[in-house]
Amino acid sequence: xxxxxxxxxxxxxxxxxxxxxxxxxxxxxxxxxxxxxxxxxxxxxxxxxxxxxxxxxxxxxxxxxxxxxxxxxxxxxxxxxxxxxxxxxxxxxxxxxxxxxxxxxxxxxxxxxxxxxxxxxxxxxxxxxxxxxxxxxxxxxxxxxxxxxxxxxxxxxxxxxxxxxxxxxxxxxxxxxxxxxxxxxxxxxxxxxxxxxxxxxxxxxxxxxxxxxxxxxxxxxxxxxxxxxxxxxxxxxxxxxxxxxxxxxxxxxxxxxxxxxxxxxxxxxxxxxxxxxxxxxxxxxxxxxxxxxxxxxxxxxxxxxxxxxxxxxxxxxxxxxxxxxxxxxxxxxxxxxxxxxxxxxxxxxxxxxxxxxxxxxxxxxxxxxxxxxxxxxxxxxxxxxxxxxxxxxxxxxxxxxxxxxxx
Numbered sequence: 173x174x175x176x177x178x179x180x181x182x183x184x185x186x187x188x189x190x191x192x193x194x195x196x197x198x199x200x201x202x203x204x205x206x207x208x209x210x211x212x213x214x215x216x217x218x219x220x221x222x223x224x225x226x227x228x229x230x231x232x233x234x235x236x237x238x239x240x241x242x243x244x245x246x247x248x249x250x251x252x253x254x255x256x257x258x259x260x261x262x263x264x265x266x267x268x269x270x271x272x273x274x275x276x277x278x279x280x281x282x283x284x285x286x287x288x289x290x291x292x293x294x295x296x297x298x299x300x301x302x303x304x305x306x307x308x309x310x311x312x313x314x315x316x317x318x319x320x321x322x323x324x325x326x327x328x329x330x331x332x333x334x335x336x337x338x339x340x341x342x343x344x345x346x347x348x349x350x351x352x353x354x355x356x357x358x359x360x361x362x363x364x365x366x367x368x369x370x371x372x373x374x375x376x377x378x379x380x381x382x383x384x385x386x387x388x389x390x391x392x393x394x395x396x397x398x399x400x401x402x403x404x405x406x407x408x409x410x411x412x413x414x415x416x417x418x419x420x421x422x423x424x425x426x427x428x429x430x431x432x433x434x435x436x437x438x439x440x441x442x443x444x445x446x447x448x449x450x451x452x453x454x455x456x457x458x459x460x461x462x463x464x465x466x467x468x469x470x471x472x473x474x475x476x477x478x479x480x481x482x483x484x485x486x487x488x489x490x491x492x493x494x495x496x497x498x499x500x501x502x503x504x505x506x507x508x509x510x511x512x513x514x515x516x517x518x519x520x521x522x523x524x525x526x527x528x529x530x531x532x533x534x535x536x537x538x539x540x541x542x543x544x545x546x547x548x549x550x551x552x553x554x555x556x557x558x559x560x561x562x563x564x565x566x567x568x569x570x571x572x573x574x575x576x577x578x579x
Contacts, residue, residue, distance in 0.1 A: 175533075175552035175563065177540035178572035179521070182413050183420035186565055188402030189215040191432060192558055193362065195400045196223045196262050197369040200270065200340050202243035203232035205373055205394035212399040214239040217558045222258035226267050229255045230274065245394075249276045259284035259486065259557060265294065265333035268313070269341035272303040275318035279308075284528060287311045289484050294334040297324055321347035321388050328353035328382070331481075335384075336366040343375050343390040351384040358454050358481075361433030368431055372398060402426045404434040405458050406559050409534045411437050412466040415445040416541045421569065434459055441466055448472025453479035453510065460511070461493045461535040467513040468502035469542040480509035486557070487527035496524045496532060500539055500547065521545030530557040537566055537573070550578065 190213045202209035224234050230253050233244035253276045257263040271278045287310050304317035326334055342349040374393030377386050402425035414421035433455045443449045444467050453460050457479050467474035482489035490506055497504035501520030505512045521543040526533035533554040540547040555562040567573055
């Protein structure tokens, strides 16, 4: 789908969509709990749906109606479970250890760039504790065997999702386990979100030094009801747009005390809009595309560092973000692990491609607010991964966008 985005100015109030990061975690815990759970989740996305579908494949009964998931937990698993993760890295990395802990034979299907995204060292650690993993096809993982409790070790600077996956899985084993982390923990806020969600479902995983202690033989205890909070990651596009449009937007439904690391967007966007800045992206890599767009029309030079992981996301986000900004008349230079963006007063407009990346597509829409001419965006449907209503909300706030089918 192609989006033709004319220069415009957004204004009004927008409610934050549900956090897919928290929705993943709540759905998994509810599917492993002792009784049904009602989870208020007012908006859906392709990634949230992928996690729900995978949990159904494992034997959970999950219904969605009027903004609420009703989750009846897994009671009996199929002899062979066929999971389809879509393009959701969270779904894959959270559920691979869970499948290994539950013990069925399973196949896990992946789409898009997901088969290219790394699973090491999680893969080797699962195999070391009893899982039997193979790749019968580049886009399929075959799972057999069953995890044993014990001492697990992970490099903390590779992916916080690996740690979260083990934290979900290890309570299901018949003995206690530990997870020792080596190196600096990146995206620590997302591990905190996992620990808080586990605690909500009655599982405490204390951390001493660099090691989690995970009790085994646990059945998650449902709280009965839970609610998914607003998503700071996707609200970031409106926060950046607000700075470009001169303070005309208000985002509601966000918790300033949330464990979500991307709540830092409020401070980071203000700093960038005020002038030159150095942004350490180690804990907020997903903010880089839209903050780079803001930097492209802010005074001074902004340097984004410690963002090397963006090269293995839905696209190579460093390369694609630089290409987007430069195609629209801006000035962005790639670094090995970041970007240098030199601000201009306005951008020109032009033609860009989302590279099938939801954050690139939405960043292009924000960039169009600072352009003299139209932005033609190919692959506009990429927003469905995290924010299917984005174009509707963009238009409702005053954005001028026309969507057209492409061959």
